[in-house]
Every structure is written in C-alpha cells, then in structure tokens.
Amino acid sequence: MRIFALVAATVLTACTFLPAQEKPDASGAAKLEGENLLLLTDERPLLLRLHVMWNGQPIAERWRQAVDKLFAFADRNQDGRLSRDELLRLRTHLTGARLGGTLPFDLDAQGTISREAFQHWLRQINLGPIQISVLPGELHRPEDLMPGLQEPVLSRALFVRLDANGDGKLDAREIEQAQRRLQALDEDEDELVTPLEIVRGYQETSAKPGAGAARGPGEFRPRLLILNNATAESQAIFYLQVDYSTEFHLPIRFRRLAANDIHLPRELFQRLDKNGDGWLDEEELRGFLRRPPDVEVTLHLQEAGRERPSVRFAEATARFGCQVMRTDDEVVLELSKTRLRLSAHSWLLAGNAYRAPSRLANSAQTLDEFLAMAIKNYLPLFMRADTDHNGYLDEQEFRRISMGAVLVLQGVSFAELDGDGDGKIFQEEFAAFLRQVFRVQLLAHDVGLSLALTHRGSELFRLLDTNRDGKLGLREWRQAPNILRNLDRNGDSVLEWNDLTAHWQLDIGPRSPTLPLPYSGRMMLSPQNPFSRPDSAQANIPAWFRAMDRNGDGDIPRREFPGTDKEFRRLDADGDGLISLQEALVAIKDTSVPLPPQPQRKP
Secondary structure, three states: OOOHHHOOOOOOOOOEEOOOOOOOOOOHHHHHOOEEEEEEOOOOEEEEEEEEEEOOEEHHHHHHHHHHHHHHHHOOOOOOOEEHHHHHHHHHHHHOOOOOOOOOOOOOOOOEEOHHHHHHHHHHOOOOOEEEEEEOOOOOOHHHOOOOOOHHHHHHHHHHHHOOOOOOEEOHHHHHOHHHHHHHOOOOOOOEEOHHHHHHHHHHHHOOOOOOOOOOHHHHOOOEEEOOOHHHHHHHHHHHHHHHOOOOOOOHHHOOEEHHHHOOOHHHHHHHOOOOOOEEOHHHHHHHHHOOOOEEEEEEEEOOOOOOOEEEEEEEEEOOOOEEEEOOOEEEEEOOOEEEEEEOHHHHHHHHHHHHHHHHHOOHHHHHHHHHHHHHOOHHHHHHHOOOOOOEEOHHHHHHHHOOOOHHHOOOOHHHHOOOOOOOEEHHHHHHHHHHHHHHHHHHHHOOEEEEEEEEEOOHHHHHOOOOOOOEEHHHHHHHHHHHHHOOOOOOOOEEHHHOOEEEEEEEEEOOOOOOOOOOOOOOOOOOOOOOOOHHHHHOOOHHHHHHOOOOOOEEEHHHOOOOHHHHHHHOOOOOOEEEHHHHHHHHHOOOOOOOOOOOOOO
16 A cells, blocks of 8 residues: 555656646636546557546545645635745645645745645646556566566567567467477476566567567556646647657657557548648647547545445446447456556555545544554654654754655755754654644545556566466466467467557556555555465365475476376376366366375375
C-alpha cells in the first residue's frame, strides 16, 4: 500500500503529461463532471471519458467539497483568499517537500488567490478529481527482480533472443526452432528459463552490432494526459505531432498527421479533415480532441455503510472502431493491436484501511487519538537526531533528518518548527508541526482518486508462461512454436514485433490507503499476481509429485522420475514425455494405476 505521507505526492514521471497552468474557464465547474483523458498508444491515440460516482456522489462534486475544507484550513486569517505564504505552507504540508514549479500565476496585487483559482491550481499540480500516475511494467517474483526487469522489457528481450538472425522478426524457421532457442537460454541446465536468464542474454545480444531491432525502454513509455483546459489541448496537440507525425523535416508545431500516421477509421479522419487535403493540421487536431470520446465509462464506487467496498462499472460505450467488453468488475477496450483494461482493483484491495482515516476525520475525539498515534511513529526520529541528548534539536541536528528519507520534513526550514525562535526545536514543537501536517493530509484524503497507468507491453512472456509460475519450463518450451504461430495475424508465417498486441492497464484506487509513516519508501498495490498459483491448486499436489518435481515447473520428465520406464509410461497418459499434475491427479483416482512410493522423510 502507498505510504500515507505520500498522500498528495502522486507519482509524476516524465511519462505523465500534466497541463500547464491556465486561468480558469468562465464556464465553471460543469466541465469537471466527466474527466477527459488522452492515452497515446503505439497504434493510435485514444480519447477516454471517465464518469465516477463515489457513494452516489459525482467525484467532481466530492472533490470540490474536500477542496473547500482545505481552503478553509489554509486560510488562517479567514479573509476568503490565500496568500503566497499560506499557499507555500499548504503545498509543503500536502507534499511533504517544496516541489519545483511555480505557484498560481494569477495572484492579485496583494499576492493572494481566490477559492476558484485555488481549485484550478490544484488540478494543474495533479490534485484534481482524478490524479494520474504512471507505473513501470509489472515486476515478477521477488527472487527474479533486477533493475529494469519489467514486463515490457522482459517480453522484448524474449523476442530478441528468439530472433536468431537479428532481423527484427521471427520467420517460420525461427518459430520452429523456438524450443531449441529456449533450451539454449537455460544457463544452469535445470530445465527452466527464468526472467534473469532471458534479460541477461538480451543485454548481451543488444550490445552487439546489428543485433536486431531492439530498442531501449523508451519504446515502452506510457503517456497519459488529462484534458481539462485549452492549454492541455495545446500540449496534447504537441505530443500528437511529436509521436505520430512523419514530417520530421518540419518544426514540430507545423507537422501534420496523415491517415497512415494516426490510424483512425476512414470516416472519422475524413470528418476531421475539414479542408480535404489528406492531412490533419494543428486546428484539425484540436477538433480531434474535442470530438466524442472513443470510450465513455461510468463507474460506481461504494464504501459508505458497507463492510467491504464495492465496484460496479455501470456503463461503457465505444465508438470509432473500438470494441468494448464490460463486466461489473472491469472494462476491456480492444483495437486491432491494443488492449486496454480499466479496473478498480486497488480500490477493492485498500478496503477498511482506506476508509479508516475518513471516519477518524469526522470525530474530534478519535481524530486526536489518530494524530497522536501517527506522531508517535516519528518520535524515535527526534530522539535519534538528538545526538547530544539535551532534549532539543539544534539546526545541525535538524538538518540530518530534513535532508534524509523523512518525506514530511524534506525541504522544511528550521524556522518553521522553531516556533518561538530560540534556536531550539523541542519535542513539543516537533510534534506540533507534525500534527499540523497530518491534519492537512487527512483533509486532503478525499481530494480525488488515483488513476494508475501501467504499460504491460506485448505480454509475450506471459503468453508462453502457461502455468503462470514466472518461469518457462520444459512443457512450455515445447508449446512455444504453436503459440508463436497462433500470434501470426496475417498468416504469412512471419511474426513481427508490431504484430503483437500491446497491453495497457488503468487501475483506479484511493489516493492514500494507509496511515502516515516516517519514511518515504512505499509499496504499490498490485492488482493481481499473474505468477502465483491458487492456494487450492498447491494443496492438491500429491506429496510424491511435489518431491519429484525438483525444479517446480509442474511437470516430471523421465530424468526426474526415480521409477522404471514402464511405470513412467503408465503415468504419462498422453505419451509426451512429461508427467503433468493433471495426469498425477488422474492416477490417484484410478486405483488400477500403481503410484510411485511416497518420498521418505528424514528421521
């Protein structure tokens, strides 16, 4: 779960494009009710519109109410406006550090800002009703982790390792030899290919001159943009021109997009091409952004008065060549080479841990208890920083923790905690500062939801890993040629990287599911572990099968079987040279098939 001290520091990476600051539109809040998103996929840009109802209330309305509470808390002199100092202090408390960037530009002559402009500013710094974050491709099992080992990189590495001649595609011969190529990757000869063995080979291969068309991780950059004002539209047009136009000889602002660049349905492209010249210029791209979305989704989130939170995707409408499948739990959007899965797994997994702060914030007595507990987590830091044990921190001692991993103190000045200006920070002053920070974070708790984007790549490794154990075993080596042939869309016996479907996931969750903790490390909620086997399946594995399956790939080859050839053939019902778990379970039920002896236990 995400650490609560990160409540407003939503992950902002270079892959996340937030709109630049702009004066609020005169039309008011109506435009906030549905969040418009632009997702830049390799195949084509997608427009999404997301309507979220939270406990029966539109997310935008709930967001405005929470922002009003924040504004009232920050407005110390109660004049209905926020000064520069009030904004700086609020930003520090919200993020735990003084972030880069400017404050709202539309301060008046007295250096203050209105409530409406404050709302607009929060949207500009990714604190709107929907806050986007970009996550790396899903990592694999802990023992297989290494820097850069992400699903897109792993699948790309696997493709390159199968591409024997390095021409950037798999021809019929390379597909036929996939089993042999996978076997060659088995460095320790345990009849298993791990992600580490694949990626190590990829790094070595890609370093050789002419070693195929492998590109770096930048190829897999996911990009998501919230379209909430005219400046955001201008930025979106810029990214469309950069990512899709082939007129590289022109300055970016003059680049146009042809039909083959953007891959829109013919009718839609012709409708957008107002002058009929076969290109979409800057103004016509603006029309592209203002058209009805490719997919419009309505989501209901409910947690008030329930033992467990619930999710229901109530509606999903697709247009312009998109196909959509909806269940109560998720919406799946498909193009010819792109699959986008919209879910709310993080919302469900957060459970009661997420709802607790909201309940506490509504009760003065329990709120005090909550804040006292949160502050207690930080007091050991104070005592460790007090190296001379005199009961207070001087400026040098404070600097050690303000420049370290204590997120809520990063960028905070000594004077902000030294309330009486005596050059000493006593434990009471330290606790008073933390209390103020945590109260702001509790108020900010309901300021929007998190929308996390993950680019999972082609999932080639996942497709070959049929038993989802995070490794490729002997049976999967044998199945690989047939799986690769089935991925050949046009039947030309050649599999190109661009033929593979690109998988994306958008997952909705709470902004802050846990209590404040003193360190900046965090653990992301994983919607699901694709490499874990169900507990029930593990429980059904016979003891003799588990003992013989030494590499844990779910199959027993002849070399792992201690019995006779006759006994092996009797258990290997399909004669493929492997005893599968299913065959073992069938043998248990069939009393006519003698079973291997139970493994001996150590005395």
